[in-house]
Amino acid sequence: MAPPTVTPTAPAAWVAAQLRGWAATDGERLIFVGRSAFAAFLALWMAFRLGLDSPGTAMTTTFILALPSSGMVLEKAFYRLLGTVVGCSAALVLIALFPQQAPVLLVGLAVWVGLCTAGAAMHRNQQSYSFVLAGYTACMIAVPALDNPSGVFAAAVTRATEVGLGVIVAAIVHDVLFPRAHGRQVQRTVQTRYEGFLAFCRQVLEQRLSPEQTELTHLRYAADIAALESGRAAAFFETGHARSHTRRLHAFNGAFMTALTTFYTLHRLLHRANATSPVHALVAPLHALLAGALADPRGGNLEELPAALAQPAAAARAALAALAQAPGQTRAAIIDGETAIELAERFAGHLAAFAAIYHGLTQQKRLQVSEPQAYTPKTPPGIVLASGVRAALALLGAATLWYWLAWGQLAMSLVMTTVFCALASSSPRPTAMVKQVLTGFLIATPLTLATEFLLVIRASGFPMLVLAALPLFALALWLMTDPKRAGIGIGMAMFSSQFVAPVNLMHYDAAGVANGMLAQMAGVVLAYAIFTVVLPEHTMGNRDHVRAALWREALNACRQRLAGDGRKLRHRFDNRVRDLLSQLNAAAGPTPPVATRAVVREGLTLLELGHAVIELRTLLAASRDGAVRDALQTVLRRLAAYLRAPVTGTNADAVAALLDAGIVIRAGLADPACDPVRAERLHTVLADLHAIYTSLLDQAAPTTEPVASSGAPHAA
């Protein structure tokens, strides 16, 4: 018999690989379940030990804070504490202002909840959660205190204490017991992004991507930028996350956006230039150089790229100058060529800066970053308003039912309606979220009843209680680890922890529990109904709202005050456009429909236009008075008018102003008194005007305008 060729270490290696695979997937999930269950029972035990009034709240808090990584838990814990304290204070103030006047108090509460929910819509991630919590905590405390205003202070203190206990326990357990650091995940994201972006640029330069694919990639990158920012915010709470790291991550995101925008502009320009245009032949050596530098997966020599590009760029410029003398070339083609060379150079510079920041991040080098600006989110005001109004109406509707029907249990429904209206407002698909939670409630109902009246009732002492309640909680936590069923798991955990959680003086009242369950479910159903009926189109990431907001941002680029070299304005503009696109992405899901892609295309064109306008304005701010200045100011005015009211007439006006300005600048260039510095600036202005012109033609394309479609060689 032939001896087996397998070496003795192979089976061991196989087992080790299998174990590693298991540890990376199911092992992680099991650890999460164990950690979260430990936190829940530890909080419950401590609440009993300290003799708190409703130990269940502390346990529910630990379930709400059960998130995969320690940074996320610490962040949510911090903001939950903040929101609870603010909400408790608001409840005290409201009760003190309107004691024993239920209708007025309820109106006051509705206004407060509306304001908080609107605030939540303006922020992202856990900051938004803090606002939501401030709203519904006030409701939770003030509503039961209506009949008994003297007890409101005790209720507020109890709530704050319980939540505080839950927050501390959850934060410590998730941070210390087999923690999963978020910082490492952020580091991985940074690396993936860097390599992905280099590959994307290479593919585009080699013309292997269709325009649709490119648009989708831009949409994904917008979501990615927002995700990195939220990851950074979570990692901030972990140990070893230095302040300088935050600055570097901000710089990384900023440099990425700049490089992406320049690259998009370059790509669009080449895409627009037709096959006969000399532009392609001119920039081909530059592209070959860029693609060659990008081909190295580690991107080692990117930082020397601008220097390497200088000579071919000069050669291309000389070739272009020779071409300009030759007959048969349109002015547009010449300007296209100039712009393409300039953009390629600029892109090389931005890429080098991006690579330098990336290497600083991965090698923990000290890097002088000139005060990078933070990512600032932007929600369209229509959506903010709608969220606030919806939450306020939901509270008023539920309160009216409760107050006039005088049905005690409905107080619970009222609170649940408010909670879910507020929570789901910051979600792009609120009805789907509420439905998942409701499914969780439905699954939890029989399980909770069985656990409570078959197991917990027989338990004597805390260890037995843990044994009785553990299966149900473990199931809920296991569901929470599955991204597709996370909502169901959260619903189950919230629901069952409220009813299973024993109180200090245990009493088993099946009818009372059933009533409470029905009331809670009725509240969630009411929240669902409100989302489908009241302003159903005005939710986060709605296409029309995002589209309008994109136009407003472009208008702001024309009108907002410009300080210094315009870096701040450019950053803010870039940032907000990307944030709007990321909202669009979140609402559209994995396969965006055609209408969404049209908005993305429009947004990217406006991004290009806005950048050209900002550059034009910085040049204008430094210029002397004269014919050129007047012409450019007319352009800006007309452009603002167009962006305010994007119709055919204003578009034609703006295009006419652009053409006039082009003539004036050409005259300025021909002037013998024009020194080289001024000539260079005028060339940049021409390139910007050209970018604006092409963007305007893109916008006007669907309406087929006579001026735009004539294809006449324009003067710019």
Add this chain to the structure above:
Amino acid sequence: MPRELSVLGILIPTILPVFFASLLLQGALDWVLSHAGVYRRLWHPALARLCLLVCIFGGLTAWLYR
């Protein structure tokens, strides 16, 4: 030190402001340590941070209940 503080007629256990003070102190220490890169050399940085907090809070409480 009194065991309870009266703020606008509301009695607050002194241990609560002490806890917040220790959080602040720990935050300052945390900043210094992460700046010096100490946390990168530790096996379990989060545990070390928690132990620091316990030490600070314990020390302040011991001083309070002396």
